[in-house]
Amino acid sequence: MNRRITRIQRFTRAALVSFASLLVVSAGNPTVELSHHQVSPTELTIQKGEAVTFVNRVNMSGGHRVVADDDSFSSPALEKGESWTHTFEQTGAFHYHLDQHPGTRGVIHVE
Numbered sequence: 001m002n003r004r005i006t007r008i009q010r011f012t013r014a015a016l017v018s019f020a021s022l023l024v025v026s027a028g029n030p031t032v033e034l035s036h037h038q039v040s041p042t043e044l045t046i047q048k049g050e051a052v053t054f055v056n057r058v059n060m061s062g063g064h065r066v067v068a069d070d071d072s073f074s075s076p077a078l079e080k081g082e083s084w085t086h087t088f089e090q091t092g093a094f095h096y097h098l099d100q101h102p103g104t105r106g107v108i109h110v111e
C-alpha cells in the first residue's frame with residue numbers, strides 16, 4: 001500500500017513539474033502564428049535577448065519555414081502544430097517572410 005502511494009506521488013510530482021515547465025515556456029515567449037498567407041501578429045516588439053516562438057497552425061505540404069530577409073535566422077520546416085523558438089541577440093528590425101509564401105511577411109523589432 002505504501003509503495004503504491006509512493007508511485008502515485010512520484011507520478012503526480014512529475015506531471016506537475018512538466019505542466020509547470022510547459023506554462024513557463026508558453027507564458028515566457030511572445031508567439032507568432034503562421035498560416036498560408038498570414039503571420040500574426042505581423043509586428044512584434046521585444047527586448048534584446050528575448051525569444052520569439054513561431055507556431056505553424058495549418059497543413060502545408062513540406063511545412064512552413066520562417067526566413068529572415070537578411071538571412072540572420074531561418075527555421076526548419078514546421079508541420080502543423082510544430083513550433084520553433086529563436087532568441088534575438090541583436091537590436092534592430094528583423095524582417096522575415098515565409099519561404100513558401102514570399103509575400104507573407106512580418107517584422108520583429110528588437111530594442
Ligand SMILES: [Cu+2]
Pocket residue numbers: 035036037059060064100101
Ligand atoms: Cu502554406
